[in-house]
Amino acid sequence: MSAAARLLLVLAAVVALGGLPSTASALPRMTLMAGSRCSNCHVNPQGSGTRTEFGFYSMAQNGATTWDKLGWQAFHDLSDNRLFDGRLTLGMDLRGQMAKFGVPRWENGVKIDPERQVFPMQQNLGAAFKVAEWLSVAATANVAHLFKKYAGQTPFDGWVRIAPDPELPSVRVGMIQPSMGIRHDDHTILLRRNPFQPALPLFAPNWNELGAEVSYEGMHWLSIEAGAFKADNLSKSCAGSVKADDLVFSGRLTLWPQSLDLGINTWLGGSFLKAGDLTVMGGHVGMGKTYWGSLIGEVLITKTAAKQEVMSALVHAAYPLYDWLVFEARYERSMASKPAGTKTDETDMTAVVAGVQFVPLPNVELRPEYRLLKNEAWTIGQWALQLHVWF
Amino acid sequence: MAEPLAPPAPATQPRREFLCKFGALASSAALVPLASCEVSELHTPKPAAGLSMNFDVAATEFKALATVGGKAKVALGGQDILLVRASQAEVFAMINACAHQACPLDQVGSWSEKDGALTCGCHQAKFAKDGKIVSQPINGDKITKPPQTFKVTFDGNKGTVTT
Ligand code: FES
Numbered sequence: 001m002s003a004a005a006r007l008l009l010v011l012a013a014v015v016a017l018g019g020l021p022s023t024a025s026a027l028p029r030m031t032l033m034a035g036s037r038c039s040n041c042h043v044n045p046q047g048s049g050t051r052t053e054f055g056f057y058s059m060a061q062n063g064a065t066t067w068d069k070l071g072w073q074a075f076h077d078l079s080d081n082r083l084f085d086g087r088l089t090l091g092m093d094l095r096g097q098m099a100k101f102g103v104p105r106w107e108n109g110v111k112i113d114p115e116r117q118v119f120p121m122q123q124n125l126g127a128a129f130k131v132a133e134w135l136s137v138a139a140t141a142n143v144a145h146l147f148k149k150y151a152g153q154t155p156f157d158g159w160v161r162i163a164p165d166p167e168l169p170s171v172r173v174g175m176i177q178p179s180m181g182i183r184h185d186d187h188t189i190l191l192r193r194n195p196f197q198p199a200l201p202l203f204a205p206n207w208n209e210l211g212a213e214v215s216y217e218g219m220h221w222l223s224i225e226a227g228a229f230k231a232d233n234l235s236k237s238c239a240g241s242v243k244a245d246d247l248v249f250s251g252r253l254t255l256w257p258q259s260l261d262l263g264i265n266t267w268l269g270g271s272f273l274k275a276g277d278l279t280v281m282g283g284h285v286g287m288g289k290t291y292w293g294s295l296i297g298e299v300l301i302t303k304t305a306a307k308q309e310v311m312s313a314l315v316h317a318a319y320p321l322y323d324w325l326v327f328e329a330r331y332e333r334s335m336a337s338k339p340a341g342t343k344t345d346e347t348d349m350t351a352v353v354a355g356v357q358f359v360p361l362p363n364v365e366l367r368p369e370y371r372l373l374k375n376e377a378w379t380i381g382q383w384a385l386q387l388h389v390w391f
Numbered sequence: 392m393a394e395p396l397a398p399p400a401p402a403t404q405p406r407r408e409f410l411c412k413f414g415a416l417a418s419s420a421a422l423v424p425l426a427s428c429e430v431s432e433l434h435t436p437k438p439a440a441g442l443s444m445n446f447d448v449a450a451t452e453f454k455a456l457a458t459v460g461g462k463a464k465v466a467l468g469g470q471d472i473l474l475v476r477a478s479q480a481e482v483f484a485m486i487n488a489c490a491h492q493a494c495p496l497d498q499v500g501s502w503s504e505k506d507g508a509l510t511c512g513c514h515q516a517k518f519a520k521d522g523k524i525v526s527q528p529i530n531g532d533k534i535t536k537p538p539q540t541f542k543v544t545f546d547g548n549k550g551t552v553t554t
Pocket of ligand 1: 489490491492493494511512513514515516528
């Protein structure tokens with residue numbers, strides 16, 4: 001089948017699944033297309049942030065052109081992110097976007113439209129140090145926190161990791177994001193928001209809590225994470241349901257069936273999170289093949305103190321026309337019962353995002369997107385542009 | 392430990408190269424029509440002015456207003472209005488959508504009589520009962536237009552809100 005025919009097929013599948021093509025973000029697709037765990041490419045076993053040697057090299061030559069071809073060999077010399085015999089690994093992730101912030105509303109009889117703004121997303125500087133084969137420390141500072149804060153977000157994460165043997169469980173202790181569902185590297189994912197309070201994340205981008213998590217990746221077909229944390233930050237984004245002195249308990253189990261003959265990678269898993277009066281249960285499934293693309297599905301069911309129940313679902317498809325030009329589409333729907341004591345029974349929100357991840361040069365990505373967000377009160381459709389520079 | 396497959400290597404086929412260059416051009420060109428596809432719609436009619444509605448703290452839907460800090464929401468003239476019991480003697484009314492990013496204040500707003508301010512739980516912006524912005528959201532945004540407020544009369548038990 002030709003590349004163009006395959007592209008049409010993927011788009012048709014997304015249209016059939018979701019109504020309209022959409023795109024977006026999340027790099028969980030990488031594990032499906034490369035057939036590799038997040039921990040092979042990132043220092044954080046959950047993925048995201050500072051890259052390992054393998055993760056760094058696999059992206060270092062990816063681009064429509066190269067710095068060399070432009071005559072900027074100086075950038076080519078930055079082809080390693082490690083110092084001191086590979087003990088110190090450095091990372092940087094700078095993201096910004098131009099988009100309309102907010103939703104339309106009536107004010108004194110006049111319709112107010114949201115204004116387009118340019119603003120930072122994460123501006124992460126990270127480092128990891130291997131103290132011994134079994135002991136490492138890592139930390140990331142999010143400088144963007146100085147300029148723009150999201151309820152529940154922290155300005156840094158950091159942990160000590162004890163990993164005695166790849167076939168045994170490892171433990172991380174520190175400021176960590178509890179493992180819950182798929183970790184999307186995107187602020188706009190509806191699944192991680194409460195559709196009833198669209199400006200308020202359920203789990204904020206760069207959300208972390210003080211605690212400990214055990215991870216097991218000892219068998220190629222299974223991964224398990226379980227952790228216990230304080231709830232200081234979750235209490236800010238889920239104020240009505242979680243108090244600062246509550247504890248967060250989280251767990252996730254993923255099966256990774258893989259067909260090496262066919263080159264097909266899949267995952268199938270479930271997760272839960274409990275903190276105070278907040279209960280979240282999730283299911284995730286994905287399938288991918290190198291050069292062919294990936295298809296991801298995720299469902300989260302959230303129950304809050306106000307007897308409000310939110311069910312959210314996501315379908316995400318990605319098609320790599322080239323390594324540096326990936327078409328993505330995402331459809332999300334959230335349905336929430338209104339909290340006890342209010343009159344209307346239900347509210348619901350739909351998000352459709354379509355775009356392209358375009359890597360003109362290694363370590364630089366432009367992501368033009370069209371985003372449509374709709375609920376009972378308003379509809380907003382806008383184009384947005386994300387810029388991502390990493391090391 | 393899972394033995395990872397190699398990450399996707401750059402494809403080298405000339406046809407693929409042609410397709411991707413074409414794709415890059417097409418996607419940039421697609422931005423132009425996208426810019427003209429922007430939508431910003433409200434599904435509720437323009438709110439009517441001069442309408443009023445009575446409330447009674449003895450009624451079930453307003454019983455939260457019996458205590459200071461209690462909130463209730465009413466729909467009047469096509470808009471959602473938040474009623475807040477500010478003190479023993481006073482109830483004030485404000486548009487129910489936060490002036491920052493429209494979080495519903497009946498759910499995420501909390502009134503402090505001591506501070507004389509309603510805090511929006513989404514990004515902690517604070518508003519006085521006359522709508523004045525007491526403090527800006529903690530995420531660095533700046534609210535320039537204060538929220539719309541409405542006239543309320545209240546005798547300690549019953550009251551009227553007017554748009
Ligand atoms: S929506 Fe209220 S402070 Fe942001």
